[in-house]
Amino acid sequence: xxxxxxxxxxxxxxxxxxxxxxxxxxxxxxxxxxxxxxxxxxxxxxxxxxxxxxxxxxxxxxxxxxxxxxxxxxxxxxxxxxxxxxxxxxxxxxxxxxxxxxxxxxxxxxxxxxxxxxxxxxxxxxxxxxxxxxxxxxxxxxxxxxxxxxxxxxxxxxxxxxxxxxxxxxxxxxxxxxxxxxxxxxxxxxxxxxxxxxxxxxxxxxxxxxxxxxxxxxxxxxxxxxxxxxxxxxxxxxxxxxxxxxxxxxxxxxxxxxxxxxxxxxxxxxxxxxxxxxxxxxxxxxxxxxxxxxxxxxxxxxxxxxxxxxxxxxxxxxxxxxxxxxxxxxxxxxxxxxxxxxxxxxxxxxxxxxxxxxxxxx
Amino acid sequence: xxxxxxxxxxxxxxxxxxxxxxxxxxxxxxxxxxxxxxxxxxxxxxxxxxxxxxxxxxxxxxxxxxxxxxxxxxxxxxxxxxxxxxxxxxxxxxxxxxxxxxxxxxxxxxxxxxxxxxxxxxxxxxxxxxxxxxxxxxxxxxxxxxxxxxxxxxxxxxxxxxxxxxxxxxxxxxxxxxxxxxxxxxxxxxxxxxxxxxxxxxxxxxxxxxxxxxxxxxxxxxxxxxxxxxxxxxxxxxxxxxxxxxxxxxxxxxxxxxxxxxxxxxxxxxxxxxxxxxxxxxxxxxxxxxxxxxxxxxxxxxxxxxxxxxxxxxxxxxxxxxxxxxxxxxxxxxxxxxxxxxxxxxxxxxxxxxxxxxxxxxxxxxxxxxxxxxxxxxxxxxxxxxxxxxxxxxxxxxxxxxxxxxxxxxxxxxxxxxxxxxxxxxxxxxxxxxxxxxxxxxxxxxxxxxxxxxxxxxxxxxxxxxxxxxxxxxxxxxxxxxxxxxxxxxxxxxxxxxxxxxxxxxxxxxxx
Numbered sequence: 001x002x003x004x005x006x007x008x009x010x011x012x013x014x015x016x017x018x019x020x021x022x023x024x025x026x027x028x029x030x031x032x033x034x035x036x037x038x039x040x041x042x043x044x045x046x047x048x049x050x051x052x053x054x055x056x057x058x059x060x061x062x063x064x065x066x067x068x069x070x071x072x073x074x075x076x077x078x079x080x081x082x083x084x085x086x087x088x089x090x091x092x093x094x095x096x097x098x099x100x101x102x103x104x105x106x107x108x109x110x111x112x113x114x115x116x117x118x119x120x121x122x123x124x125x126x127x128x129x130x131x132x133x134x135x136x137x138x139x140x141x142x143x144x145x146x147x148x149x150x151x152x153x154x155x156x157x158x159x160x161x162x163x164x165x166x167x168x169x170x171x172x173x174x175x176x177x178x179x180x181x182x183x184x185x186x187x188x189x190x191x192x193x194x195x196x197x198x199x200x201x202x203x204x205x206x207x208x209x210x211x212x213x214x215x216x217x218x219x220x221x222x223x224x225x226x227x228x229x230x231x232x233x234x235x236x237x238x239x240x241x242x243x244x245x246x247x248x249x250x251x252x253x254x255x256x257x258x259x260x261x262x263x264x265x266x267x268x269x270x271x272x273x274x275x276x277x278x279x280x281x282x283x284x285x286x287x288x289x290x291x292x293x294x295x296x297x298x299x300x301x302x303x304x305x306x307x308x309x310x311x312x313x314x315x316x317x318x319x320x321x322x323x324x325x326x327x328x329x330x331x332x333x334x335x336x337x338x339x340x341x342x343x344x345x346x347x348x349x350x351x352x353x354x355x356x357x358x359x360x361x362x
Numbered sequence: 363x364x365x366x367x368x369x370x371x372x373x374x375x376x377x378x379x380x381x382x383x384x385x386x387x388x389x390x391x392x393x394x395x396x397x398x399x400x401x402x403x404x405x406x407x408x409x410x411x412x413x414x415x416x417x418x419x420x421x422x423x424x425x426x427x428x429x430x431x432x433x434x435x436x437x438x439x440x441x442x443x444x445x446x447x448x449x450x451x452x453x454x455x456x457x458x459x460x461x462x463x464x465x466x467x468x469x470x471x472x473x474x475x476x477x478x479x480x481x482x483x484x485x486x487x488x489x490x491x492x493x494x495x496x497x498x499x500x501x502x503x504x505x506x507x508x509x510x511x512x513x514x515x516x517x518x519x520x521x522x523x524x525x526x527x528x529x530x531x532x533x534x535x536x537x538x539x540x541x542x543x544x545x546x547x548x549x550x551x552x553x554x555x556x557x558x559x560x561x562x563x564x565x566x567x568x569x570x571x572x573x574x575x576x577x578x579x580x581x582x583x584x585x586x587x588x589x590x591x592x593x594x595x596x597x598x599x600x601x602x603x604x605x606x607x608x609x610x611x612x613x614x615x616x617x618x619x620x621x622x623x624x625x626x627x628x629x630x631x632x633x634x635x636x637x638x639x640x641x642x643x644x645x646x647x648x649x650x651x652x653x654x655x656x657x658x659x660x661x662x663x664x665x666x667x668x669x670x671x672x673x674x675x676x677x678x679x680x681x682x683x684x685x686x687x688x689x690x691x692x693x694x695x696x697x698x699x700x701x702x703x704x705x706x707x708x709x710x711x712x713x714x715x716x717x718x719x720x721x722x723x724x725x726x727x728x729x730x731x732x733x734x735x736x737x738x739x740x741x742x743x744x745x746x747x748x749x750x751x752x753x754x755x756x757x758x759x760x761x762x763x764x765x766x767x768x769x770x771x772x773x774x775x776x777x778x779x780x781x782x783x784x785x786x787x788x789x790x791x792x793x794x795x796x797x798x799x800x801x802x803x804x805x806x807x808x809x810x811x812x813x814x815x816x817x818x819x820x821x822x823x824x825x826x827x828x829x830x831x832x833x834x835x836x837x838x839x840x841x842x843x844x845x846x847x848x849x850x851x852x853x854x855x856x857x858x859x860x861x862x863x864x865x866x867x868x869x870x871x872x873x874x
Contacts, residue, residue: 059792176379177414183372184383184418188493191369218371254454258418264491266386266419269411269458281379291377 005078010110033117037064047123053276055089058283062091065103074098104134124148131164145170146206160300165288171206173278192241194219201234203227213299228310384417384813388492393501394424405446406805412449419490421462435465476517494527508550515554532561541830548823568804575634590713597719598735602727611692620703623723629829656828658711665839671847672702672857674726679853700847701725704860726852731874732763768792
């Protein structure tokens with residue numbers, strides 16, 4: 001059921017919700033959290049879809065704030081979705097114009113579930129300081145998505161400076177499967193010294209950088225990130241050990257091949273995950289992700305990371321350099337058509353995010 | 363699998379996203395053409411692949427009588443995967459999955475077939491890197507266990523000192539039909555596989571369900587103080603099915619509801635409901651607590667008075683005419699096999715002395731439901747004596763296992779208006795994601811755990827034996843006294859005897 005309300009207030013929305021429940025028996029299951037999505041006009045549907053999907057695993061109330069032009073006359077429109085139109089959740093879409101284009105605690109507080117954790121999610125751009133923003137302050141978890149931000153690397157650097165326990169970034173979530181498989185590989189290989197780490201992908205993307213930093217700091221070895229525009233997303237990680245090269249390669253979207261010294265090649269089913277699956281993973285834990293915190297702060301600051309393009313023309317040796325070089329290239333290169341249907345980020349120039357941003361490509 | 367996790371620099375206890383992946387391995391499935399394999403096991407394996415949870419190099423070897431080659435087997439698997447898998451079909455993924463499919467054709471006692479199986483597994487180890495890790499899933503009747511286990515041992519496929527990698531075997535309930543046969547069966551299996559490599563699967567009881575019960579009881583402060591004889595009046599554990607025996611006559615006749623369901627499923631639920639808090643989730647601790655409570659179970663002195671048997675008759679069930687038990691195909695006219703069984707047991711420990719546990723299971727009952735209902739004692743009401751009937755005020759916590767896994771709490775509330783009348787109301791919680799018998803996730807989890815070698819929540823042999831020790835006296839009593847199951851209408855809640863059993867104790871069955 002979908003109910004539209006124009007020029008309304010939070011109090012009237014809450015009243016309407018209760019009324020709908022009374023009249024139509026739209027009774028909901030127990031709710032475990034409130035998910036507040038802070039979206040831009042025209043880019044909210046995919047986020048809502050992902051949230052609906054995640055709500056099957058984590059029954060929640062979803063509040064979507066859609067920011068319209070701040071220069072419009074101040075007004076609030078709303079749409080309520082319940083029952084079959086909302087997955088295992090109820091969705092409240094708030095269209096804020098004028099002063100209400102800025103999402104605040106006072107706008108949503110009447111709609112938050114009592115005594116339930118709050119998760120804030122910025123599906124593309126996020127404010128200067130997510131944890132200091134009005135919604136960010138009351139949220140237990142703050143999910144950003146640097147890969148979908150206008151300038152992914154500036155965003156990553158910003159997240160690094162402002163990290164507060166409870167923050168996570170979907171660029172980190174997207175590499176979970178890689179991390180799982182790489183850790184499993186080292187279980188198999190046994191104790192071995194890793195001398196160098198090489199990551200290859202379409203271009204240097206936030207996910208690759210985070211994975212590189214994590215590997216480099218955990219394995220205490222320098223990492224090289226090679227951007228090759230003929231590839232798609234992150235598709236190869238090699239650990240150079242004393243005994244030979246251990247390599248996990250996913251040239252397509254589904255099957256990865258594991259190569260290690262003295263063993264036949266092993267195939268691993270590792271299909272690309274979509275946004276839905278990543279968000280569901282993200283909602284699985286509501287406490288701070290300490291490992292991410294370590295990677296985004298100290299890891300990013302001290303990692304031994306080199307980036308270069310496949311033809312070897314652009315080489316950077318420090319992370320600062322890498323970040324700015326990647327940013328420059330993003331601005332110089334022509335727009336890459338967005339492959340992922342319905343991807344919500346703006347069409348933006350960028351070998352940087354390229355095909356990897358729409359999904360867990362990285 | 364070598365345990366190197368403590369040396370693996372990528373492992374970090376704080377890194378909770380980093381789930382474990384099983385070592386490269388091959389699974390040999392006996393009984394590939396069975397219903398379970400078709401509808402659950404094969405699709406579950408594909409779904410695992412789709413979620414990146416299968417081990418690297420995962421290979422599946424089918425073993426069966428059909429005269430198939432690998433390609434025909436792959437075609438058969440594909441058909442069932444496309445029909446029954448819950449995740450979308452993906453051509454690339456399928457091709458990868460299919461590349462690890464093999465079929466070995468043969469009878470269970472055919473020496474040559476096992477030679478071919480050994481050869482196939484060697485090839486997989488060599489070409490795909492399965493590293494000698496082999497699991498055998500025996501989705502076959504228990505009478506075939508002996509010959510299959512023996513053949514596996516003879517062909518050096520089972521556990522041995524010099525084998526590389528691990529060997530595991532998965533067997534499904536029923537684990538015997540009484541204590542003696544359970545021991546025999548166990549002896550057969552454990553002769554060739556190590557005790558901790560034997561996975562006994564009760565697919566009614568998913569791991570998620572077990573963990574949900576443990577979480578409800580032990581992660582909360584508000585239930586546990588009430589969870590004892592001081593506050594609890596009695597506990598009812600029900601597993602009802604609305605279907606009949608269908609085409610399972612061959613299996614069901616001579617087994618009956620008590621052996622089919624009460625011995626394993628309901629006694630496991632009883633143990634989980636009544637046990638003390640385990641020191642950890644580990645297999646060892648959990649089993650110790652379950653065993654302790656099962657050992658404390660005492661049977662009623664008069665087994666006949668405290669048990670009831672039934673058989674469904676033909677009739678209209680929910681608007682549809684259904685056959686009675688004796689009219690089902692292949693059921694002999696004089697079959698005394700029960701399709702409904704109810705019984706009472708007590709637990710003789712400090713926590714539960716004086717609290718009866720009523721267990722009932724049956725087919726063609728009112729609806730499909732499995733639940734544990736903890737009924738509390740009535741409150742001594744001074745304030746609200748003028749209520750409309752005497753039934754109010756018995757609080758209950760109901761743990762629903764399936765369908766709609768969740769928890770219902772029943773308590774009294776004032777009827778709006780001027781009189782001080784009290785009614786019972788219910789408050790409901792549903793797990794968003796039901797992991798139940800019917801949900802394929804339960805099988806995914808199950809296969810995943812077998813490959814990972816994580817047995818905690820599967821019952822071990824001593825639990826199986828202990829459960830038979832509880833049920834055997836009832837079965838003997840019913841056999842000795844030639845108890846004829848009472849007929850009951852399809853769609854009802856069992857025979858009159860079941861209701862009398864409760865009435866004798868001054869109680870009634872809850873309507874689930």
